[in-house]
Amino acid sequence: MTVERWERRAEIPLILLALAFLGAYACPVLDPRLNPDLETLLTAVSWAVWVAFAVDLVVRLFLADQRRRYATRHWYDVALVALPALRPLRLLRLLALVRILDRSAASSLAGRVLVYVAAAAGMAVGLGALAVLDAEQDHPSANITTFGDALWWACTTVTTVGYGDRFPVTGEGRVVAVVLMLVGIGLVGAVTASVATWILGRVEAERAE
Known part of the structure; x- marks a missing residue:
């Protein structure tokens, strides 16, 4: 069996496991x-x-022809196995959900960008809010103590607005903020980039007419 065949077979079970983990974590x-x-x-x-x-990572490394190169290319899989002690970073396991996006996205550039951006934005805000709340809510100096606070902070952070009314005070919370x-x-x-590509495509199409 090749590593590609194993990945195809394990894709859906890993996504279901990632969703189960999300519930257990949240x-x-x-x-x-x-x-x-x-x-x-x-x-x-x-x-x-x-x-x-x-187990999935060990199997894939065993099946890979160039194990070191494969591990480097799939660094996030290595990280989610190697860093189980940092609770907010356990949400890296949900990156298994990203694997299916490439197959479900449209074939055009615009379709791919739309799927990736929408999925990334939703996951970043929701998971970022959970992770920072987990890291912050028990700290005596924390100002992010409810999920509403965490969701507001995640929205302002991921959009690069950064009002500064809510901010992490713990080391783990700041790691989540940087990510x-x-x-x-x-x-x-x-x-x-997608807007610029779309505009250039329209200009070239008009010139070709």
Whole structure:
């Protein structure tokens, strides 16, 4: 079996596992007074997903012809397995959802940009809000203590507006902020590039007529 065939077979199960992880991760963050037994169960689900992603990575590395190059190209998969102790960074597991976007996107450049930008913006805001709330809500100096605060902060950060009325004070929260800033810059660049490409295409089409 080739690594490509394994990836195709594992794609849907990994997406379902990523969604299960999202639920297991989000419930304790949104409701800190969760039932202890339920919280234990959700923690077990989270670690089970980590084990599944670790097994998937090991299998893909075993099947790859050039393992070092494959690991470098799929650095995010390595990161989600290697950094399980940093709770907000566990959301890297949801990058499995991105794998299916390339197949579902339209074949045209405009269609791909639309799908990627919409998906990236939605995921960045929602997951960024969850991650920063998880990192911040128990800190005594935190000003991001509710999901509403976190969602507002994520929106202003990913759009590069940055009002400054809400900001992370913990180390993990600032790591999340840096990642969200980079995503925001990338989204702005993608939109600008797609508009410029569309305009150039229209100009060339008119000249060809």
